[in-house]
Amino acid sequence: MCILSPKLVECGRHRNIETITYADVLDVKGEPGNFRVSIRKRARFVDETLCTGCGICQEKCPWKADSEFDKALAKRKAIYFLYPQAVPNVPVIDKELCAYFQQGKCRACEKFCPIGAIVGVQMLGVAIGGAIGPLLGGYVFDVTHSYHFAFMVSGMCTIIALILLAFIRVPRKVLN
Numbered sequence: 318m319c320i321l322s323p324k325l326v327e328c329g330r331h332r333n334i335e336t337i338t339y340a341d342v343l344d345v346k347g348e349p350g351n352f353r354v355s356i357r358k359r360a361r362f363v364d365e366t367l368c369t370g371c372g373i374c375q376e377k378c379p380w381k382a383d384s385e386f387d388k389a390l391a392k393r394k395a396i397y398f399l400y401p402q403a404v405p406n407v408p409v410i411d412k413e414l415c416a417y418f419q420q421g422k423c424r425a426c427e428k429f430c431p432i433g434a435i436v437g438v439q440m441l442g443v444a445i446g447g448a449i450g451p452l453l454g455g456y457v458f459d460v461t462h463s464y465h466f467a468f469m470v471s472g473m474c475t476i477i478a479l480i481l482l483a484f485i486r487v488p489r490k491v492l493n
């Protein structure tokens with residue numbers, strides 16, 4: 318890791334490189350210079366744009382399992398960083414282990430996260446919106462031969478979302 322970590326950090330910070338993590342490559346087509354790659358992005362349940370990598374969630378999580386990275390010589394939590402200095406420095410939630418996903422209770426990580434970066438249902442809405450938005454936009458263009466109506470609806474949705482944002486509860490502060 319001493320050699321690899323700086324390279325990973327360099328890639329993560331490079332302005333011309335988009336890193337897609339916690340994802341599986343499903344298919345690669347094409348040739349050098351013109352590849353088309355199909356990936357499946359898995360749900361992290363943590364907002365990568367908000368998370369600061371503070372590690373409080375991992376510290377507070379009560380559930381443990383063998384660490385795959387450490388070949389079961391150490392334990393990791395249900396919400397965890399794969400290894401120290403992971404790129405991006407954002408944890409993931411292991412659904413199979415997490416008490417909330419398995420038993421519907423706990424949410425300690427969400428309560429202790431100081432900035433409200435742990436999300437779930439919210440990202441489902443984002444994913445559904447992202448999936449159907451382009452389809453609806455294309456349909457509107459086919460029918461009206463213009464994107465004006467689609468842009469207008471999109472603008473109105475953005476305004477409604479901004480108004481609703483004002484009513485979202487303030488993330489609970491770290492208690493200790």
Ligand code: SF4
Nearest residue numbers: 378415416423424426
């Ligand atoms: S909700 Fe799941 S990931 Fe979060 S603290 Fe509880 S067991 Fe850990």
Ligand code: SF4
Nearest residue numbers: 368369371372374430
């Ligand atoms: S507590 Fe919140 S900000 Fe800190 S590492 Fe966990 S998800 Fe990220």
